[in-house]
Amino acid sequence: MNWLPPNGELHGITMDAMLRWNLAAVFWMFILAQILLVVALLRRKPATDKRTKASSRRAFLFAWLLPLLAISGLYARMAISSRRLWAARREAPASSRPVEVEVTGVQFQWYFRYPGADGIFGTTRAALVNAPAGNPLGLDPRDPHSRDDIVSSLLVLPVEQTVEIRLHSRDVIHGFFIPGMRLKQDAIPGMTAQVRFTPVVTGEYPILCSQVCGLGHARMQAHLRVVSQREYRDWLAVREHARLAAESPGPGESQP
Amino acid sequence: MNTKVGRFQLFTTDHRRIAVRYLVLGLVAVVIGTLLSLVMRIHRVWPAVAFPFYGTLRPEDYLAVVTMHGTLMVFFVLTVVPQSAFPNLVLPGQIGAEQMAFPRLNAAAFWVTTASLVVLLAAFFAPQGAPISGWTSYPPLSAIAAAGPGQGTGMDLWLWSIALFCLAAIASSTNLLVTIVACRCRGMSWGRLPLTVWSWLVSSALTVLAFSVLLAAAALLLADRHLGTSYFLPSGEVVNGLVMRSGKGSPMLWLHLFWFFGHPEVYISILPGMGLASSLLANFTRRPVPGYRLMVGATILIGVLGLGVWGHHIFVSGMNPYAGTAFGLTTLAIAVPSSAEVLTWIGMLFRGRLQPTTPMLFALGFLSFFIAGGLTGPILAQPALDSYLHNTFFVVAHFHLVMAMAGVFSVFAGIYYWYPLLTGRRMNERLGQVHFWVSLVAAYGTFFPMHLAGLAGEPRHYAQLSGPVASFANLIPVERGITFSALLLATAQIVFLINVAWSARRGSPAGENPWRATTLEWSPFPHPIARGQAYSYGGSAERDFSPQWQETGAGPVFEGLKKAPSPSD
Numbered sequence: 001m002n003w004l005p006p007n008g009e010l011h012g013i014t015m016d017a018m019l020r021w022n023l024a025a026v027f028w029m030f031i032l033a034q035i036l037l038v039v040a041l042l043r044r045k046p047a048t049d050k051r052t053k054a055s056s057r058r059a060f061l062f063a064w065l066l067p068l069l070a071i072s073g074l075y076a077r078m079a080i081s082s083r084r085l086w087a088a089r090r091e092a093p094a095s096s097r098p099v100e101v102e103v104t105g106v107q108f109q110w111y112f113r114y115p116g117a118d119g120i121f122g123t124t125r126a127a128l129v130n131a132p133a134g135n136p137l138g139l140d141p142r143d144p145h146s147r148d149d150i151v152s153s154l155l156v157l158p159v160e161q162t163v164e165i166r167l168h169s170r171d172v173i174h175g176f177f178i179p180g181m182r183l184k185q186d187a188i189p190g191m192t193a194q195v196r197f198t199p200v201v202t203g204e205y206p207i208l209c210s211q212v213c214g215l216g217h218a219r220m221q222a223h224l225r226v227v228s229q230r231e232y233r234d235w236l237a238v239r240e241h242a243r244l245a246a247e248s249p250g251p252g253e254s255q256p
Numbered sequence: 257m258n259t260k261v262g263r264f265q266l267f268t269t270d271h272r273r274i275a276v277r278y279l280v281l282g283l284v285a286v287v288i289g290t291l292l293s294l295v296m297r298i299h300r301v302w303p304a305v306a307f308p309f310y311g312t313l314r315p316e317d318y319l320a321v322v323t324m325h326g327t328l329m330v331f332f333v334l335t336v337v338p339q340s341a342f343p344n345l346v347l348p349g350q351i352g353a354e355q356m357a358f359p360r361l362n363a364a365a366f367w368v369t370t371a372s373l374v375v376l377l378a379a380f381f382a383p384q385g386a387p388i389s390g391w392t393s394y395p396p397l398s399a400i401a402a403a404g405p406g407q408g409t410g411m412d413l414w415l416w417s418i419a420l421f422c423l424a425a426i427a428s429s430t431n432l433l434v435t436i437v438a439c440r441c442r443g444m445s446w447g448r449l450p451l452t453v454w455s456w457l458v459s460s461a462l463t464v465l466a467f468s469v470l471l472a473a474a475a476l477l478l479a480d481r482h483l484g485t486s487y488f489l490p491s492g493e494v495v496n497g498l499v500m501r502s503g504k505g506s507p508m509l510w511l512h513l514f515w516f517f518g519h520p521e522v523y524i525s526i527l528p529g530m531g532l533a534s535s536l537l538a539n540f541t542r543r544p545v546p547g548y549r550l551m552v553g554a555t556i557l558i559g560v561l562g563l564g565v566w567g568h569h570i571f572v573s574g575m576n577p578y579a580g581t582a583f584g585l586t587t588l589a590i591a592v593p594s595s596a597e598v599l600t601w602i603g604m605l606f607r608g609r610l611q612p613t614t615p616m617l618f619a620l621g622f623l624s625f626f627i628a629g630g631l632t633g634p635i636l637a638q639p640a641l642d643s644y645l646h647n648t649f650f651v652v653a654h655f656h657l658v659m660a661m662a663g664v665f666s667v668f669a670g671i672y673y674w675y676p677l678l679t680g681r682r683m684n685e686r687l688g689q690v691h692f693w694v695s696l697v698a699a700y701g702t703f704f705p706m707h708l709a710g711l712a713g714e715p716r717h718y719a720q721l722s723g724p725v726a727s728f729a730n731l732i733p734v735e736r737g738i739t740f741s742a743l744l745l746a747t748a749q750i751v752f753l754i755n756v757a758w759s760a761r762r763g764s765p766a767g768e769n770p771w772r773a774t775t776l777e778w779s780p781f782p783h784p785i786a787r788g789q790a791y792s793y794g795g796s797a798e799r800d801f802s803p804q805w806q807e808t809g810a811g812p813v814f815e816g817l818k819k820a821p822s823p824s825d
């Protein structure tokens with residue numbers, strides 16, 4: 001079980017504990033079943049059939065019905081506990097105003113957009129997409145909300161604050177996967193997925209693409225850096241400054 | 257019984273000859289599919305290796321290889337053999353029918369399946385090679401030729417191949433359904449059907465439903481590619497620097513249609529193996545199947561519930577989280593009848609004395625893998641856990657155990673068991689035992705450690721682990737072990753091929769009914785009448801079974817064989 005990468009997310013703690021007991025339960029069931037198979041294979045018993053009605057009823061009860069009920073009980077237990085965690089992670093409304101980041105997957109890159117000082121994501125247009133000219137997301141320079149938007153290829157987040165990701169894809173389906181945050185969500189073109197998570201441990205976490213998306217699928221990786229709230233504010237401030245100080249009001253990409 | 261495969265006739269409608277052809281087709285597919293899997297395993301561990309006639313693999317080549325491996329294995333091995341070859345071989349016999357209901361439709365289905373395989377393999381020679389979008393072919397990657405190499409002609413060939421396969425599967429399963437319903441011999445009531453026949457009834461119904469939906473989906477995707485429709489394409493697509501025409505569709509539609517097919521497909525390939533396991537366990541413990549009606553009920557329940565669980569493949573794709581919960585529940589529900597069947601099988605093992613013949617060993621192997629892979633199913637059925645494990649090697653481990661290895665082992669069990677029907681000889685036992693034990697150990701060695709890679713978060717479809725995920729470097733020893741195991745697993749199959757070839761000439765003569773079985777495919781009469789239950793094993797030591805073709809209580813078996821069937825029943 002130490003195969004799991006270090007967890008840095010609030011609900012990840014519960015998930016790890018759940019996964020652990022689930023794996024333990026099915027592992028021992030697996031061992032028990034395999035032992036029974038081996039015993040059956042090695043067993044030597046004369047082939048006589050001296051079963052009575054009563055003994056076969058007992059066999060039905062103890063070797064079939066009760067184990068089946070116990071196994072079904074285990075499945076029910078799994079359903080309930082996982083239902084709670086799923087509801088907490090995916091259905092509960094945000095408790096406080098979350099940090100908002102827009103994540104866009106394109107072959108074969110992740111882009112992270114922060115709404116800037118106005119807190120509003122500006123308009124984007126497919127026709128304006130031009131990565132070499134520094135506008136990989138097609139920000140519309142005519143929209144004032146776009147002017148202060150920050151686009152980064154590194155995801156930087158403050159620790160102990162809930163983040164809301166708005167997930168997009170511009171071309172094919174990608175999978176936004178942060179193993180260290182125990183988070184996975186597909187980016188489907190034409191849809192916006194909203195997922196929340198709360199980093200609780202500072203550090204660097206790999207971000208991968210988990211849905212085959214073309215020849216560069218395996219190298220479609222990025223980093224999440226979880227920093228203290230203070231460092232986060234500083235990081236944002238530097239980038240906003242650069243963005244607003246840029247000569248033309250056209251959007252540009254700020255590299256970390 | 258002595259219908260050996262004789263002179264070659266191209267358009268034969270004889271179901272046994274068609275069965276042999278399906279077996280050959282499956283063999284071609286499994287050999288290519290296995291070689292492709294070895295290419296992947298070798299490339300993952302030694303990326304610089306140059307393959308003969310090809311050279312080193314580019315990342316897109318790895319994806320093309322995964323796609324073709326998965327497609328070959330799922331469609332042309334684990335659908336063709338359990339759902340087409342085996343029923344052609346024994347289903348008419350088991351229900352006492354002389355012929356299939358629609359012999360010519362049945363023969364046509366074989367040739368369409370062959371055409372489908374040829375079209376699929378042609379994709380390797382397409383201008384930019386085979387498609388790279390995996391066996392699930394999610395759009396827009398599969399809808400837009402510019403989205404990657406192989407997504408032009410290669411993807412078109414893939415879609416046409418699948419469309420042909422769907423047509424053939426629907427035709428062949430319709431034939432099976434009608435044959436089971438309408439062509440049973442006198443006395444073969446529903447309650448006397450062998451469990452294999454019940455499995456084929458359910459899996460054929462699933463095939464007709466599921467493959468119709470896949471056929472429709474493939475047609476829509478071809479329309480998106482060539483007719484300017486946009487069933488699967490939303491607006492605002494920018495691919496390769498090009499703004500695509502706008503549409504109002506959604507890739508989600510494909511995900512639902514595909515998995516509405518994809519999940520029942522798993523049962524199509526495994527239900528016949530489940531029926532066979534029940535039959536073999538009864539035969540080789542010389543005891544009837546306990547709770548015959550419960551087993552039939554469980555099989556039907558699995559088929560019905562199997563149509564309502566497809567959402568567990570797309571928990572994290574943007575489906576409503578409540579829908580995720582619902583699909584998780586239906587999936588845990590289907591685990592209950594599956595567990596019931598497993599408990600019955602384990603119970604059967606402890607009733608009589610087990611005869612460890614090769615078919616029996618492979619049935620045990622089937623059981624072992626079905627349990628090993630089946631137990632991780634309830635874990636993956638929980639959206640909260642699957643949202644970590646989805647598309648990692650944990651899933652690869654799960655389906656290779658529960659579907660691939662359980663399926664392949666049940667296919668081997670069937671071949672060792674029914675081989676005398678085709679050749680009049682038995683396969684060599686000693687080679688069979690070697691084949692079984694090496695395959696069992698190597699299969700666990702290959703697929704069990706993949707769980708660990710999956711827990712570590714290693715995604716599927718990655719040719720290389722570089723960049724930030726180089727953190728998986730500590731998995732290299734595990735990866736290497738998996739590759740060595742896979743090489744051993746593939747090598748062990750040579751023993752099987754030698755056995756098949758050698759035994760056809762030199763195997764010990766099987767005589768009539770070599771396994772002392774009860775079901776009608778072993779009947780010496782051309783027009784049998786079913787006179788009893790499917791699994792009448794047990795009784796006295798000298799006469800521990802009474803075949804279905806024999807009048808019950810008609811004295812020792814071999815006297816009964818000589819008696820002509822009485823017209824009255």
Ligand code: HEM
Pocket residue numbers: 290293294296297322323325326327329330334389390391392652656659660661664702715716717718742745746
């Ligand atoms: C020698 C035995 C086999 C080996 C070593 C093997 C190995 C592999 C490997 C390495 C992958 C790719 C994982 C990835 O990078 O994503 C894979 C995928 C797959 N395999 Fe196998 N496999 C074997 C047999 C089978 C069989 C018998 C089946 C039949 C069901 C099967 C079905 C699949 C499927 C459906 C995929 C996924 C393909 C995709 O994602 O498009 N495999 N296998």
Ligand SMILES: [Cu+2]
Pocket residue numbers: 105107108173174175209210211212213217220
């Ligand atoms: Cu991607």
Ligand SMILES: [Cu+2]
Pocket residue numbers: 518519522565566568569
């Ligand atoms: Cu499924």
